Amino acid sequence: MIGDLFHKAYVVLAVIVFFGASVFVHEYGHFxxxxxxRMVVLGFSIGFGPKVFGWVDRQGVEWAVRWIPAGGFVKLPQMLTSETIEGAADPAVPPASPISRIWVALAGPAMNIFFALAIASVIWLVGLPVPVNPPIIGYVEPDSAEARLGIREGDRVLRVDGKIVSRWQDVQRFTVLARSQTIPVEIARGDSVSNYVLTAIVNPTFGLKLLNLDPKDHPVIMDLAPSGAAQEAGLAVNDQFVSFGGVPVVGQSQLVDLIRAQTSKPAQVEVQRASQRMTFTVTPRVDPTSGVARIGVTISPSRVLTYQLQRPGPTPWEQVSGVLVQMGELVGALAHSKETGVSAKDMSGPVGIFGKLAADVNADIRLALSFLVMLNVNLAIINLLPIPVLDGGHITLALYEIITRRRVAPRFQEIATSAFAVILLSFMAYVSFFDVVKRGPLFKAMFRQETVIETPSQPTPAP
Structure with a gap:
């Protein structure tokens, strides 16, 4: 019990330190x-909103930590400011040159890139755990289009939408990013390779496309509905499904199908609880809203997630360029939202960042460092967008002043910056809502998963 509390405290502290460090290096670049x-600096804040605590140094700079953990700011009255975020500026301070403003604006994103490269260098030296989850099909729904095409359990997925896959996460990722509901998929069985065009289905929980195929897995109970059929039968959180109604369980979709086929009829359910195999009798109940049978459980993939340590890890450039590729894929998916189904609600805000970072810290600190590389590259690129309140907005207005030899009216600057600050904070609240409502159970499941890090076996030395 005490050990568990210390571990949770460690996770919380690590998340605060890692996220705070990413914000700090960005703002320190500006500072x-x-x-x-030789510009005037009045304040340095981590977070927005009311102060949690702060102090004023000998040079008159107010240092503060604030309640809203969505970024930070350096109060520079000679830059374009927003009273909404930074408070009123001193009109008596003379304006800075546009070149100085550009340098200051660029320094924050540059520090994030340097920080990302520094972390990536550490990962390169100490190694990076990579998921061991081969793209092998564990379940094909009987009488489905996939089954009629001849796809079978044990087949290996080679390509999705023309892209090579090496683990099941790649199958899911390329399916989501595909710009059509019908997706070319290359599948191997032994030495035989076949090509199919499969129709993706939409996951009802997340609203994203998935192939109607499951990896081989034993679902785990992550939560129980109060007074639900499973709870009343004696099932518990962390129970791992072994069989349902005498049928071995090999995937989440299969388990859902088995439950729905057992409407109002008792079924024998075998689960693994710690080191024991246990059997219960559960009677699924019809949900009056959806009209389908349920037993009142939230399930996730196997609670044991296996990684293999890659040492040395990917080079710093491979890590950073990989993040840039993923950002490009996301932009493409958002630009073709009608075809991909990906929209703003599928992005994450501070809540999602904290949830993923906490899950990675809990699993292995090297995974958290890898996430920090991604986070810092994202912070750098996003802050360079030519939007008022972001660094790119400062750069755009300074360039306008250089080209036209005229400053944008201060009142217009203030109104535009304050308006975009409100829009930005509203957007963060919007995506954070989906982080809590839609992805909250996922983060909880990720945090509860056990992690096994395997070290590749070393060759036996020659005699």
Whole structure:
């Protein structure tokens, strides 16, 4: 019990330190460059909103930590500011040159890139755990289109939408990103390779496309509905399904199908609980809203997630370029939202960042460091967008001043920046809502998973 509390405290502290460090290096880049360019600095804050605590140093700079953990700011009255976030500026301070403003704006994203490369260098040296989840099909729904095409359990997926896959996560990722509901899929059985065009289905929970195929897995109970059939039968959180109604369970979709086929009829359910095999009798109940049979459980993939340590890890450039590729894929998916089904609700805000970071810290600190590489590259690129309140907005207005030799009216700057600040905070609240409502159970399941890190076996030395 005490050990569990200490571990949770460690996870919370690590998340605060890692996220805070990413914000700090960004804002310190602005702070350092502003000092270098002899600009006036009035404040340095991590977070937005009311202060949690703060102090004023000998040079009159107010340092503060604030309640809303959605970023930070350096109060520079000679830059375009927003009273909504930073408070009122001092009109008596003379404006800085546009070149100085550009340098200061660029320094924050540059620090995030340097920080990402530094972390990536550590990962390169110490190694990176990579998931061991081969793209082998574990379940094909009977009488489905896939079954009629001849796809069978044990077949290996080679390509999805023309892209090579090496693990099941790739199958899911390329299916989501595909710009059509019908997706070319290359599948191998032994030495024989076949090509199919499969129709994706939409996951009702997340609203994203998936192939109607499951990896081989034993679903685990992550939550129980109060007074539900499963709870009343004696099933418990962390029970792992072994069989249902005498049929071995090899995937989540299969388990759902087995439950729905057993409407109002008792079924023998075998589960693995710690080191024991246990059997219960459960009678599925018809949900009056959806009209389908349920037993009142939230399930997730196997609670044991296996990784293999890759040492040395990917090079720093491979890690950073990989993040850039994923960002490009996301932009493409959002730009073709009608075809992909990906929209703003599928993005994550501070809640999602904290949830994923906590799950990675809980699993292995190297996974958390890898996530930090991704986070810092994202912070750098997003902040360079030419939007008021972001660094790219400062750069755009400074370039406008250089080209036209005229400053944008201060009142217009203030209104535009404040308006976009409200829009940005509203967007964060919007995506955070989906982080809690839609992805909350997923983060909870990720946090509860056990992690096994395998080290590749070393060759036996020659005699």
């Amino acid at each position: 350092w460059m502003a000092r270098l360019r």
